[in-house]
Amino acid sequence: MADxxxxxxxxRLQGExxxxxxxxKAGAELIEEEVAKLLKLKAQLxxxxxxxxxxxKTPKGTRDYNPRQMxxxxxxxDVIISCxxxxxxxxxxxxxxxxxxxxxxxxxxxxxxxxxLKDQGGELLALRYDLTVPFARYLAMNKLTNIxxxxxxxxxxxxxxxxxxxxxxxxxxxxxxxxxxxxxMIPDAECLKIICxxxxxxQLGDFLIKVNDRRILDGMFNVCGVPDSKFRTICSSVDKLxxxxxxxxxxxxxxxxxxxxxxxxxxxxxVKQHGGVSLVEQLLQxxxxxxxxxxxxxxxxxxxxxxxxxxxxxxxKASEEKVRTTETQVLVAAxxxxxLEERLKLVAELWDRGIKAExxxxxxxxxxxxxxxxxxxxxxxxxxxGEQELKDGVIKxxxxxxxxxxxxxxxxxxxxxxxxxxxxxxxxx
Amino acid sequence: MADxxxxxxxxRLQGExxxxxxxxKAGAELIEEEVAKLLKLKAQLxxxxxxxxxxxKTPKGTRDYNPRQMxxxxxxxDVIISCxxxxxxxxxxxxxxxxxxxxxxxxxxxxxxxxxLKDQGGELLALRYDLTVPFARYLAMNKLTNIxxxxxxxxxxxxxxxxxxxxxxxxxxxxxxxxxxxxxMIPDAECLKIICxxxxxxQLGDFLIKVNDRRILDGMFNVCGVPDSKFRTICSSVDKLxxxxxxxxxxxxxxxxxxxxxxxxxxxxxVKQHGGVSLVEQLLQxxxxxxxxxxxxxxxxxxxxxxxxxxxxxxxKISFDLSxARGLDYYxxxxxxxxxLQSPTQQGEEALGVGSVAAGGRYDxxxxxxxxxxxxxxxxxxxxxxxxxxxxxxxxxEASEEKVRTTETQVLVAAxxxxxLEERLKLVAELWDRGIKAExxxxxxxxxxxxxxxxxxxxxxxxxxxGEQELKDGVIKxxxxxxxxxxxxxxxxxxxxxxxxxxxxxxx
Numbered sequence: 001m002a003d004x005x006x007x008x009x010x011x012r013l014q015g016e017x018x019x020x021x022x023x024x025k026a027g028a029e030l031i032e033e034e035v036a037k038l039l040k041l042k043a044q045l046x047x048x049x050x051x052x053x054x055x056x057k058t059p060k061g062t063r064d065y066n067p068r069q070m071x072x073x074x075x076x077x078d079v080i081i082s083c084x085x086x087x088x089x090x091x092x093x094x095x096x097x098x099x100x101x102x103x104x105x106x107x108x109x110x111x112x113x114x115x116x117l118k119d120q121g122g123e124l125l126a127l128r129y130d131l132t133v134p135f136a137r138y139l140a141m142n143k144l145t146n147i148x149x150x151x152x153x154x155x156x157x158x159x160x161x162x163x164x165x166x167x168x169x170x171x172x173x174x175x176x177x178x179x180x181x182x183x184x185m186i187p188d189a190e191c192l193k194i195i196c197x198x199x200x201x202x203q204l205g206d207f208l209i210k211v212n213d214r215r216i217l218d219g220m221f222n223v224c225g226v227p228d229s230k231f232r233t234i235c236s237s238v239d240k241l242x243x244x245x246x247x248x249x250x251x252x253x254x255x256x257x258x259x260x261x262x263x264x265x266x267x268x269x270x271v272k273q274h275g276g277v278s279l280v281e282q283l284l285q286x287x288x289x290x291x292x293x294x295x296x297x298x299x300x301x302x303x304x305x306x307x308x309x310x311x312x313x314x315x316x317k318a319s320e321e322k323v324r325t326t327e328t329q330v331l332v333a334a335x336x337x338x339x340l341e342e343r344l345k346l347v348a349e350l351w352d353r354g355i356k357a358e359x360x361x362x363x364x365x366x367x368x369x370x371x372x373x374x375x376x377x378x379x380x381x382x383x384x385x386g387e388q389e390l391k392d393g394v395i396k397x398x399x400x401x402x403x404x405x406x407x408x409x410x411x412x413x414x415x416x417x418x419x420x421x422x423x424x425x426x427x428x429x
Numbered sequence: 430m431a432d433x434x435x436x437x438x439x440x441r442l443q444g445e446x447x448x449x450x451x452x453x454k455a456g457a458e459l460i461e462e463e464v465a466k467l468l469k470l471k472a473q474l475x476x477x478x479x480x481x482x483x484x485x486k487t488p489k490g491t492r493d494y495n496p497r498q499m500x501x502x503x504x505x506x507d508v509i510i511s512c513x514x515x516x517x518x519x520x521x522x523x524x525x526x527x528x529x530x531x532x533x534x535x536x537x538x539x540x541x542x543x544x545x546l547k548d549q550g551g552e553l554l555a556l557r558y559d560l561t562v563p564f565a566r567y568l569a570m571n572k573l574t575n576i577x578x579x580x581x582x583x584x585x586x587x588x589x590x591x592x593x594x595x596x597x598x599x600x601x602x603x604x605x606x607x608x609x610x611x612x613x614m615i616p617d618a619e620c621l622k623i624i625c626x627x628x629x630x631x632q633l634g635d636f637l638i639k640v641n642d643r644r645i646l647d648g649m650f651n652v653c654g655v656p657d658s659k660f661r662t663i664c665s666s667v668d669k670l671x672x673x674x675x676x677x678x679x680x681x682x683x684x685x686x687x688x689x690x691x692x693x694x695x696x697x698x699x700v701k702q703h704g705g706v707s708l709v710e711q712l713l714q715x716x717x718x719x720x721x722x723x724x725x726x727x728x729x730x731x732x733x734x735x736x737x738x739x740x741x742x743x744x745x746k747i748s749f750d751l752s753x754a755r756g757l758d759y760y761x762x763x764x765x766x767x768x769x770l771q772s773p774t775q776q777g778e779e780a781l782g783v784g785s786v787a788a789g790g791r792y793d794x795x796x797x798x799x800x801x802x803x804x805x806x807x808x809x810x811x812x813x814x815x816x817x818x819x820x821x822x823x824x825x826x827e828a829s830e831e832k833v834r835t836t837e838t839q840v841l842v843a844a845x846x847x848x849x850l851e852e853r854l855k856l857v858a859e860l861w862d863r864g865i866k867a868e869x870x871x872x873x874x875x876x877x878x879x880x881x882x883x884x885x886x887x888x889x890x891x892x893x894x895x896g897e898q899e900l901k902d903g904v905i906k907x908x909x910x911x912x913x914x915x916x917x918x919x920x921x922x923x924x925x926x927x928x929x930x931x932x933x934x935x936x937x
Contacts, residue, residue: 018550035550056570056799059554062524064567067578070520086861088838088868088887090496095487095599096525096556096583117556118545120587125488127525127546138493141485149496154525158549170524182871189854197861311854313862 007045014038023160028112061159061169077152079201080174084150087194089176092149094134096156100124106133113157127156131175139179146180185301189308196314209317210274213302216283219295223288224266226259233257238271246272276315277306313402328379329421332359333370335386335396340364342385346395350383353414357383374400380421383413436474443467490588490598496835501823502601502815506581508630509603509813513579516623518605521578523563525585529553535562535795537758538665542586556585560604561759561792561810568608568806569799575609575806597816606810608796614730617763617791618737620811624767624787625743627813633786633821635770638746639703641753642731643760643790645712648724649751652717653695655688661758662686667700668754671768671785675701703750706735727762734763755790762791763809769821787813834888839931841889842869843880845896845906850874852895856905860893863924867893884910890931893923 018034058064065073084091103114103126115127128134131151139147152174159169176194178187192209199207217238218231226234237253244252246268253259253267273279280302289295309315332347334340340363350357358379360370367384374382384396384405394407397416408416447463487493494502513520532543532555539558546554557563560580568576581603588598605623607616621638628636646667647660655663666682673681675697682688682696702708709731718724731749738744755764767787789811796806826833842857844850850873860867868889870880877894884892894906894915904917907926918926 031550038550039548056566056801057528058524058570059526059528059552062526064524064570065522066571067519067521070522073522085837086864086866088836088866090835091499092496093494093499093502095491095493096585097488097491097599099486099488116547116549118547120545122587123488137485141487141493142495156525158551170526178871180871183873186850186854186869186871186873193858193861308854311851312858313855 004045007041011038011041011045014041059169063168076202077174080198081150081152083194083197083201084176086197087148087176087190089148089150092135092138092151093153094128094131094138094151096154097125097127098134098137100126102137103129103133110157113159115156115158129157130155131173132177135175135177135179144179146182148176148178150174150176185304185308189305189312192305192309193312193314196317207317211302211305213298215294215298216289216302217298219289219292219298220267220270222294223292224270225263226267230257230259234259234267238267241271277303277310280306316401327356328358328377329356330358330381330383330417331370331374331379332357333367333382333384334365335367335384337364339385339387342390346383346385350414350417355414355417371400381417383417433474436470440467440470440474443470488598492597497833498819498823500833500835501819501826505631505815505818505822506603509627509815510579510581512623512627512630513603513605515626516577516605516619518577518579521564521567521580522582523557523560523567523580525583526554526556527563527566529555531566531799532558532562535759535798537661539586542588544585544587558586559584560602560812561606562795564604564606564608564810565795565808566799568796568808573608573806577605577607579603579605600814600816603813603815604810605812606808608806608808610807614733614737614763617809618734618741620789620809621734621738621747621765622741622743624765624789624811624813625746628767628769628786631818631822633769633818636746636767636786637748637770638765638767638787639748639750639753640731640734640763640765641750641755642727642763644723644727644762645718645731645751646727646754648718648721648727649696649699651723652721653699654692655696659686659688663688663696664754667696667752670700670752670754700752703748703752705744705747705749706732708749709735730763755788759792759795760790761793764788764790765811784817785814786817787811832888836887836889837866838868838887838889839866840868840891840893840907840927841880841884842867843877843892843894844875845877845894847874849895849897852900856893856895860924860927865924865927881910891927893927 014034014037018031018038021031021034097117100116101124104111107114107129110129114129117125117127131153135149135151138144152172154170155173156170159167176191178191180187192211195209217235221231221234234253234257237249237257240252241249250261250264250268253264254261273283275282280299283289284296284299284303289299306315330350332343332350334343343359347357347359360373362369371382373379380400382398382400384398386396389396389407392407394409395413396405397408397413397420398405399420443463443466447460447467450460450463526546529545530553533540536543536558543558544556546556560582564578564580567573581601583599584602585599605620607619609616621640624638646664650660650663663682663686666678666686669678669681679690679693679697682693683690704711709728712718713725713728713732718728735744735747735749738747753764753766755766765788766785768785789809791807791809793805793807795808797803840860842853842860844853853869857867857869870883872879881892883889890910892906892908892910894908896906899905899917902917904919905923906915907918907923907930908915909930
């Protein structure tokens with residue numbers, strides 16, 4: 001009995017040692033050694049026959065969903081699923097585990113985070129790490145050449161959970177994928193459109209979608225002088241720029257990964273850039289990049305993508321965007337001079353009907369100035385009063401983003417504004 | 430090299446032989462032999478270092494759900510969830526695996542069917558075997574004394590899958606449970622009422638719910654002379670009576686489990702009996718059983734249950750069946766199992782196996798096992814075996830040749846001429862922004878015919894056709910795929926028209 005108590009204590013201490021090493025991110029070999037020691041000690045303890053222990057917890061990194069949390073989850077999934085369905089996606093489901101061979105060799109360094117099932121004499125299995133590899137297995141297995149599908153399910157990663165930041169070992173993924181050979185960039189544009197629709201519908205506030213291209217990255221590394229063999233590892237350093245400063249990233253590339261300092265500086269000049277389609281145009285003129293075939297391909301496709309994104313009405317979300325600080329729906333403007341009285345009357349009517357509206361504090365502002373004000377502050381609509389329109393009883397309602405104008409009868413103006421600025425649509429007009 | 434080629438050919442042929450035997454459902458031993466031969470041949474080929482094997486299967490006993498099957502599944506879940514909600518249940522979810530300790534000691538002989546996770550140096554984990562033990566753990570963890578909850582999720586059992594009869598290693602369970610101390614048998618009766626509502630709403634044909642009670646079973650074993658230590662294992666043999674003949678079950682009890690033959694015969698006399706509340710009355714008069722305190726309690730509760738079931742209008746669907754045993758360790762009172770009554774085989778339909786489609790019972794001691802102070806929370810619940818129901822509904826849909834849509838797209842945005850991609854992209858985005866379910870082909874200049882065919886294949890009812898002339902006129906041609914009728918619609922009215930035509934009541 002004393003032996004057992006000593007053994008149990010040894011197991012506890014060794015368990016703590018292992019946890020400590022993992023937290024400090026000690027070398028993989030050392031951790032394996034200590035884990036093996038722990039398993040040996042546990043084996044000596046023998047099986048726990050019939051011992052009733054009071055276990056009142058979910059496994060590390062996992063959690064229950066109580067009814068309130070389920071209500072939130074259902075709401076969020078409803079929004080996401082209805083968007084996927086609106087885009088014509090079918091839905092599939094796959095098993096929670098796959099044959100280990102299916103997952104092997106697909107996740108690079110992350111493979112160590114896969115949950116294996118115990119070898120109980122049958123096939124070797126592992127819990128799915130994402131929904132993409134199962135999707136590829138599904139496509140190949142069913143010999144499908146094209147499909148548009150969504151899949152919402154939990155995936156499993158033996159990560160270091162940081163549960164306050166919403167990071168778990170068991171967590172949901174909502175995937176949407178288009179498989180098939182199509183004309184370039186149309187499906188790609190639709191994916192970005194879907195992200196915009198979902199994030200808008202969930203009312204999470206303003207958002208930005210960053211876009212890049214693997215070919216542009218590789219072309220850039222090439223013209224900067226990165227050796228081919230270092231592409232992936234330098235890529236993974238650059239990826240950290242959203243969490244680390246350039247100085248730290250450069251340090252990692254030069255000190256830890258052996259990149260020439262000059263090469264790092266060249267990379268630095270490029271990676272600091274971001275913008276809209278104008279940046280694409282600019283880089284197409286870049287003396288070095290434009291010599292690189294890969295980069296040219298990537299830039300060409302991005303240019304096409306931006307065209308489609310503009311037609312979809314979301315181009316401004318795919319570049320740097322000002323965060324709106326007001327909720328103004330419409331600016332009351334005038335096309336000619338001496339229309340202050342009409343502007344004042346109209347804006348008051350709109351306020352009285354609950355519409356969020358503004359006007360410039362100028363008696364005779366230029367139309368261009370008024371339009372620019374809208375672009376700077378993110379006001380989506382302009383109600384333009386003009387002399388002829390006054391006679392006709394209409395107001396020109398203009399969509400700032402698309403620049404389209406439509407004549408609206410004065411009595412329908414509020415309705416039109418409400419329709420175009422309701423929460424539901426991802427974009428206005 | 431020639432050696433390797435010959436070997437590879439031998440592996441291929443042997444592989445086919447094995448597959449052939451499995452398809453013909455040859456004897457298990459023969460299959461095992463040939464599989465062993467196959468493995469030996471493969472071993473001779475040597476390990477496949479670096480060779481990319483294309484593993485194109487799901488694990489044994491599991492399957493993907495393709496879009497058609499998902500449509501069936503969604504239909505079935507809608508019926509079940511709406512019933513649970515109608516009865517006032519909340520919903521919860523739990524992780525797919527639990528600490529191994531949580532599951533240990535809860536499933537009796539079935540414990541060997543639990544999927545363990547590999548010991549990777551952290552906690553020992555196992556995939557959940559059902560939704561009931563996680564529920565008990567959830568109650569104890571949150572110190573809840575009463576709740577009415579449902580939970581729909583997959584569970585995992587390393588069983589011998591018989592996939593054509595809807596038996597898998599990974600499968601859905603739909604559980605509904607009422608936890609709390611209440612007046613006897615009312616929640617139990619509601620559970621049976623729910624089973625009836627669901628099975629009726631799913632239109633699966635006639636069904637029967639067998640009911641028994643753990644205390645009656647134990648009392649019966651006692652008066653027949655079964656040694657206490659053999660109760661659970663004899664119980665598990667009796668449970669097989671729905672699949673095996675009495676002769677075989679008796680044989681297992683006597684030859685494998687060492688029960689006296691006479692005792693087995695006594696059991697046999699009881700377990701052949703089933704009936705309505707009159708059987709309950711009869712057993713209450715049984716000279717031996719009525720001397721047994723446990724059996725009396727069980728019979729008394731069953732009598733009360735039948736009264737409530739009559740008030741609920743479902744008594745004729747219920748059969749008190751002494752052979753119903755249910756394998757799980759944690760039941761303490763009433764137990765029940767619903768079976769579909771075999772209908773004559775219709776054209777194209779497979780004869781259904783005798784499997785249960787729903788089951789459950791009362792388990793008053795389970796939560797107490799998780800509570801450090803042993804505080805008990807009485808529970809009663811049910812589980813719907815949806816996998817069997819999916820198979821039935823799928824077969825039914827195939828037989829009826831009903832067209833099942835796998836998307837909900839209302840309209841395809843198409844073009845009659847070339848160079849109209851820009852207009853298509855703009856229009857489809859406008860429709861999405863107004864909440865219309867729309868698609869377009871991912872081609873710059875698709876032929877009109879191709880676009881129409883896509884609609885026919887996928888069941889999209891409407892096409893919005895953009896044309897050069899129409900653009901000038903400010904209209905769009907809205908075409909009904911089924912009737913081929915077209916009508917010009919002004920652009921500003923398009924959304925309204927689409928909504929009208931795709932509402933419940935009419936297409937075109």
